[in-house]
Amino acid sequence: MDSFTGKLAVVTGGGSGMGRELVWQLAAQGCSVAACDWHADAVTETAAMARAGAPPDVRVTSHACDVSDEAQVLRFRDELLEAHASDHVDLVFSNAGIGGGGSFVKDGQEDWERVFAVDWWGVYYCARAFLPLLIASGDGVLVNTSSVNGLWASLGAGAPNTAYSTAKFAVRGFSEALIEDLRANAPGVRVAVVMPGHVGTDIVANSIRAHGLPEPEQMSDAQVEELIPRNAQAELTRAGALPEGASADDLRQLLVQGNADFRDKAPLSAAAAATIILDGVQSGAWRILVGEDAKMIDAAVRAKPEAAYDYAELFGELAEEWPQETLSSSVGMRRLDHRLAVPLIDQHAAAAAGQLGERAVQARVDQPLGGLHRAAPGGVRIVVPDSEQRPAERFPMIHRHDKQGVVA
Numbered sequence: 001m002d003s004f005t006g007k008l009a010v011v012t013g014g015g016s017g018m019g020r021e022l023v024w025q026l027a028a029q030g031c032s033v034a035a036c037d038w039h040a041d042a043v044t045e046t047a048a049m050a051r052a053g054a055p056p057d058v059r060v061t062s063h064a065c066d067v068s069d070e071a072q073v074l075r076f077r078d079e080l081l082e083a084h085a086s087d088h089v090d091l092v093f094s095n096a097g098i099g100g101g102g103s104f105v106k107d108g109q110e111d112w113e114r115v116f117a118v119d120w121w122g123v124y125y126c127a128r129a130f131l132p133l134l135i136a137s138g139d140g141v142l143v144n145t146s147s148v149n150g151l152w153a154s155l156g157a158g159a160p161n162t163a164y165s166t167a168k169f170a171v172r173g174f175s176e177a178l179i180e181d182l183r184a185n186a187p188g189v190r191v192a193v194v195m196p197g198h199v200g201t202d203i204v205a206n207s208i209r210a211h212g213l214p215e216p217e218q219m220s221d222a223q224v225e226e227l228i229p230r231n232a233q234a235e236l237t238r239a240g241a242l243p244e245g246a247s248a249d250d251l252r253q254l255l256v257q258g259n260a261d262f263r264d265k266a267p268l269s270a271a272a273a274a275t276i277i278l279d280g281v282q283s284g285a286w287r288i289l290v291g292e293d294a295k296m297i298d299a300a301v302r303a304k305p306e307a308a309y310d311y312a313e314l315f316g317e318l319a320e321e322w323p324q325e326t327l328s329s330s331v332g333m334r335r336l337d338h339r340l341a342v343p344l345i346d347q348h349a350a351a352a353a354g355q356l357g358e359r360a361v362q363a364r365v366d367q368p369l370g371g372l373h374r375a376a377p378g379g380v381r382i383v384v385p386d387s388e389q390r391p392a393e394r395f396p397m398i399h400r401h402d403k404q405g406v407v408a
Helices: 017-028 040-052 070-083 109-137 162-185 203-210 221-227 230-239 248-264 270-283 292-303 311-316 324-330 347-352
Strands: 008-012 032-037 060-064 091-094 140-145 189-196 287-290 371-375 379-383
Touching: 008 017, 008 109, 017 032, 017 040, 017 091, 017 270, 032 040, 032 070, 040 060, 060 070, 070 109, 091 109, 109 140, 109 162, 109 189, 140 162, 140 270, 162 189, 189 270, 189 292, 221 248, 270 287, 287 292, 292 311
Parallel strands: 008 032, 008 091, 032 060, 091 140, 140 189, 189 287
Antiparallel strands: 371 379
16 A cells, blocks of 8 residues: 555544544544544544644544444444545454453453453454455455554463453454455455554553543542552552552552553653654555564464473563663563563553553562452452562563653
């Protein structure tokens, strides 16, 4: 695809993060866009800002849609065709996703399945709904967002990530399986699978909302304490991330700051990630790795698949081959003050484990590592893994942070 000018693109999850940036950049390049999000106000704002920066003949529309509901996806499809007076679409970016469902053992079935429904069934339903319209284009591209956790189903020791990783592996497998299917049966359409590392987005806050909780500022004391239970509060206090006798307001501020840190201190911005994705689509790539951390995890797991979940072995041999910033990024460490780390893989996966950012993880090396983890029902909560190992032992490849103080 030489140019996006004059094309019509569909973007799911267009209310924030990479989805919002994809809408803006496509519109600025002369591509009309139909964007959807379950957060109607957010995607309306995206569309208004995109229109302001687009050529006058570009049309950008916003639509409310929960992609985990097939009926809503079909309604979205019909709305956009009418709004754009079109009988086809040229590009579909299945970008919508949420985090959660960390533990298959401990987390509730309803929350686990909610994550899987958005992250997998949302991609499937969009492919079903829009493939005939991509075929009608004659030069269609289906772009499915998987994750680095579609390559590696972990956030590190003590941090299971089952619902998110399962969905993202499914997206990757489905996309790769479509390559030959489309080649044989719909040669006018191709597929690309996107695997981001840590990208600065609002997925932490969006995931909390998607699980039925309000903004942190509006949470009740009980909701905040369910999210950050007493044992985790004690660990965070020992780490210096919370004051002694922290109030519910202190916990709310921790949640707000954590989301801001994840978004604003990421090694790759959502805008840069969207540019990489669009460049990959234009180049004809079918496999688009986003971020040096994604490239490093891909290389490590491919080189030594049997060691994928033996973290010391998997990453230890790469210490001399990769810059320390990239190495730390790849194993998902946020390194602070040479004293601690927390699992933080990929903008989507980190949120899936509920990571809260720098203030939530400042721990001395001689203390157990506190992590954030999904819990049932209906939210994300901090848990402290049952381990006496020190962070430096559990994550042996922690060395130093980059100039921004962040390795994601």
